[in-house]
Amino acid sequence: MICLVLGLFAGLFQSACSRANERTFVAIKPDGVQRHLVGEIIRRFERKGLQLVGLKLLQVRGPARPAPLLPGLGGPLVPRGPGWSKARAAPQAPALSPPASRLVQPAAATRAADPHRPHQSKAISLLEASEELLKEHYIALRDRPFYSRLVKYMSSGPVVAMVWQGLDVVKTVRTMIGETNPAESRPGTIRGDFCVEVSKNVIHGSDSVESARQEISLWFRSEELTCWEDTAEHWIYA
Ligand code: ADP
Secondary structure, eight states, X not given: OHHHHHHHHXXXXXXXXXXXOEEEEEEEOHXXXXXXXXXXXXHHHHHHTOEEEEEEXXXXXXXTOOOOBOTTTOSBOEEOTTHHHHHHHOTTSOTTOSOGGGEEOOXXXXXXXXXXXXXXXXXXXXXXXXXXXXXXXXGGGTTSTXXXXXXXXXXXXXXXXXXXXXXXXXXXXXXXXXXXXXXXXXXXXXXXXXXXXXXXXXXXXXXXXXXXXXXXXXXXXXXXXXXXXXXXXXXXXX
16 A cells, blocks of 8 residues: 555656756857747757756846836836837837837736736846846856857847756757857757857857756746646657
């Protein structure tokens, strides 16, 4: 009887939280987002058999780019492209000038405007995304000549931050991403297929289990990660 109960408990626990529980941090960089590669990249990891356990779109704000407010919504708007200087010059201008298509409305503003959603401002990581996050993320490269350019590039547009889970996921994701320099990345890898320059290389993936742990805790709160039963797991793992 005890064995049966223990067996049932173990089975329940296993199905709720995968045995293949290594996790890695992945970020689709601003060039990857602007070039509409988000779906393609997620598709590759999903089709490989990896499990998505965390996902958010965020815009890291640099010190010289305070976000103007959109009247009525109470949330910042993050301008994109050439419309930015106009928006800064006339923050009092009525909403949607420059055109709405030039502005990325972050989750914060959307939530505040949506009457069906409870207001949960504390859960909006977007508001916390400062350049300090990027400096910390790339702290190991702080003495490299491209460090400040790298931080600027990463704050030049929205980033999609993700946590993926699976067996040997850190190594697997790095293999699928390719080499740091796209020119050395094989066709079939993400950098091998979608970019040409090291300074615009579309995607980041943790390079070790330890750095994955640190990067996940830097970018995500524990409650932003979802442990869910992947019903395809039996077809992926023995
Ligand atoms: P990876 O992203 O493959 O782990 P690194 O950690 O060495 O590579 O570098 C972090 C990021 O810094 C790279 O993805 C790339 O965006 C940028 N970078 C690396 N080397 C250079 C370089 N020589 N010039 C410009 N940017 C670079």
